[in-house]
Amino acid sequence: MSRILIIGEHDGRQLNQSTARCVACAAAINSASIEIVVLGASSNDVASAAAALAGVTGVLTVRTAAGSPALAAVLAPQIAALAAGYDYVLAPSTTFGKDLLPRVAALLGVPQLSDVMSVLGPRTFQRPIYAGNALVTIEVPDGTKVVATVRGASFKPVGTGPVAPIRAVEVSASLPTHTRFVELRSGKADRPDLQTARLVVSGGRGVGSAENFALLYKFAEQIGAAVGASRAAVDAGFVPNDMQVGQTGKIIAPELYMAFGISGAIQHLTGIKDAGTIVAVNKDGEAPIFEIADIGLVGDLFEIIPEIEKRLR
Amino acid sequence: MQKIIVCLKRVVDYNVRIRVKPDGSGVVTEGLKMSINPFDEIALEEALRLREKGQAQEVVAVSIGPEDVQQQLRTALAMGADRAILVQTSAELEPLAAARILHKIVLSEQPGLVLLGKQAIDDDCNQTGQMLAALWDRPQATFASKLELKGTVATVTREVDAGLEVIEVDLPAVVTSDLRLNEPRYVKLPEIMKAKKKTIDVVAIDSLGVDAAPVLRVTRYDTPPVRSKGGMVKTVDELVTALRDRGLLA
Incomplete structure (x- = not known):
């Protein structure tokens, strides 16, 4: 029987939900074991959260230099060394996994599949x-x-189950110093996370300016939604890049996606295909x-959002 | 630095909507407009700007594929690349095979920087740059939206899920471009004429001694299920009622 290794994604303190989606993908493969490796987490909460996921049979922790953020060039040799005992190596198809896993695959000399959806x-x-x-x-x-890599929007995150054992492992791999972390500039506000939110309110070129996006933020706050944007809105500088939804941005699957002033380029639609309900509000009745x-x-x-707000009050 | 290598892939043009063959054996690409992969075009633009700022002497465009790829390399030369290399093959290559080929070229050309798009818009793999960096045992800076060179170090701003990450890499390195790195220039007619005099070196894939045989078996292609068109409402009241009926809004 085969063994699966999943690369856990975290920010040092918390396990990213993309990991639970990978476990759901792994569960669909008939395997003897599903293990998660957590590299360089500063908090034990990350490994504990991984160990509690339903279907996980073990968690490996690897200590790296204190506080060092996830750099593909540093992580890849360690994962390649660990991979020897496994038949499958999975990672989320997030910017973390997309950056890291091809480097691992090349070190192993095997091809990689990107964005597995079933x-x-x-x-x-x-x-x-093709988008x-x-x-x-x-x-x-x-x-x-x-x-x-596993396309998160295609798999519902697994819940919790019996707690799996956690064990610390030593990896012998020579780690490069040619790549150094400088800083992370996060545009993140107190709103729900775009990739895990149940409700998403999204704006496009039709919103017109960064100032006008305040209208969407306010409405999103009222209904407890995350805020997304089309590429056009990001390119125009209305919002930061981490809000982009689409082929080259985030692929999301909320229960409700409300698109305001988004025309609906095919590259954008790729990012929302798995949404439960899509609502579109646009001046142009011919918008795709x-x-x-x-x-x-x-x-x-600009008239419709305040009206919706009034009726929900 | 002396040299920048830019890797380009020929793909079905961004504006063309592809179709799956009715028998599921592939995607119809015959007769469609072909272009440089848009992300690679951005990579090329960045290389040209670095050369124009005096930070590089030469920009070499490299591609892999059939003879037709010369059209896209001609476009690259017209944009301003100094010369081009075509590794000629009619075989479909997996990203790892492409990375192995590019690694051979990199070893013989010894560039200070390799630039390429973060993904190709046909297979959407997003692998080749990272794989090349691994094989070359050099740094990678993927999804770049800003690139600054200073001496032997590149500072790269990367578009990541959490925001913008800044990293520093020692050169030589592989940098993959995201959409907002720059806006590529338009090619003017005189440049197209001038590009005809520039050289495209054609290298036979067999001469590189690379294992480029595909490993994965592609068994079929399917058209994705279409989301059916829903209904239109006329008023906000109807919209709110519909969302409440679905249990989506309180």
Whole structure:
């Protein structure tokens, strides 16, 4: 029976929910064990949270230099060394996993699958190509380690289960010093996280300015939603890059996605295809977003948002 | 630095909507407009700007693929690349094979910097740059939205899920470009004429001695399920009622 290793994503203090989505993907593969490796967490909470996830059979912790953030060049050799005992190495298809896993795969000399969206068999997977306009089925031949990133929006995070044992492991790998962390500038406010939120309010070019986005933030706060944006809104400087939803931004699957002033370029639609309900509000009745919206309303967002707020009060 | 290598992939143009073949054997690409992968075009623009600022002497565009790829390399030369290398093959390559080929080119060209797009918009893999950096045993700075060179160090601002991350890497290094790194220039007609005099070296893939055989088996292609179009409402009242009926808003 095969063994699965998942690379746990965290910010030092907390386990990222993308890890629980990887576990859901791993659970669909018929394996003997599912283990999570946590590298360089400053808090024990990360490993504890990983150990509590349903289906996880063990957690490995690797100590790295204190407070050192996750750098692919530093993590990859350690994971490649650990991978020897496993048949599968999975990581979330977040910027963390996308940066790291191909480096691991190349060190192992095996190809990588990106953005696995469904498990069709223990070695057969489906993934999107061409911004999700086609799906491709890929089989990994016997004897080749499966190295894959997992498209989070395709898998519901697992809940908690019996607590798995945690053990510290030593990894012998020579770590480079050629890559150094300087700083992280986070645009994050106190709003819910875009990638895990149940409700998302999103704005596009039609919002018009950074100042006008205040209208969306206020409405989002009223209903407890996260705030996203189209590429056009980010490019125009209305909002920071971490709010971008779409092919090259975040792929999300909230229960409700409300798009205001977003025309709906195919690259944006790729990022919201898995949403439960899509609402579109746009002045232009011909906007492509209406082609996939569950509920569409043609009109001026600056009039409609305050009206919705009034009715929800 | 002496030299920057920019890796380019020929892909179906950004504006073309592809279709899956009815028998599921592939994607229809015949007769479609082909272009330089937009992320790679941004990488090339960045290299040109570094050369124009005097921070590099030469920009070499490298691509892998059939003879037709010369069209995209000509565009790269017209944009301002000094010369180009085409590793010619008609085979479909996995990113690891592409990285192995690029590694060979990098070893013989010895660039101070390799720039390429963070992903190709056809297979959306987002792997080649990271794999090249691993094989070369050099730093990687992926998803770059800002790049500054100072001596033998590059400071790169990366677009990550949590915001903007700044890292420092020793050169030589591999940097992959994100959308907001720059806006590529338009090519003017005289430059297209001038580009005809520039050299494209064609290298046969077999001469590199690289294992480029595909490992993964692609068994079929499917059209994704379409989200069906819902209904339109006329008023905010109807919208709010519909959302309450679905239990989405209180």
